[in-house]
Amino acid sequence: MNGMALTLRALHRGERSLARELVAAAERHRGDHEVYHVARDLAVWSREHCRRLAEVGGPYGLNLGAPPGADAPGLSAALREKAAEALGRRPEPGLLLLHDLRELHLAAVGNSLHWEMLAQAAQAARETRLLELASSCHPQTLRQMRWTNSMIKNLSPQILTGL
Secondary structure, eight states: OOHHHHHHHHHHHHHHHHHHHHHHHHHHTTTSHHHHHHHHHHHHHHHHHHHHHHHHHGGGTOOOOOOTTTTOOSHHHHHHHHHHHHHTTSSOHHHHHHHHHHHHHHHHHHHHHHHHHHHHHHHHHTOHHHHHHHHHHHHHHHHHHHHHHHHHHHHHHHHHHTO
8 A cells, every 4th residue: 555545544534533523522512502513513524524535545445435334323422412411510521621622633633734745745746636635625624723722722721720
């Protein structure tokens, strides 16, 4: 498997993981309407990135389709909902939110680096389709990073100092 295929696979895995983490964080912080709604919207972008990556993977010998039931709601969704209800009664939901935002940010940063690597390699190899894909998806990943960073900046003072 060549480097381009490895990068496509890593990106697909990273975007799928970020989509799941965004939905899970939204469920855990259901009471914070901005987190709930924005995280779910951002997850849609990552799922779309996965779909588009799967479309271009074939020529690189990749089958990036989702395994059956991989993203289907079920027991894990019910568990997340119960956890969200329980967390509403815990004294440290703010710390959990900061932790979740940090993890989301780091996941988005990893994806951003892979998008940049893919764009650079696609440009060098004159792979127009991959360059267009990276040019289209990477700005959304950067927006995911800006949202998590902004939320961390805004929430850290109150949560960490107890104000």
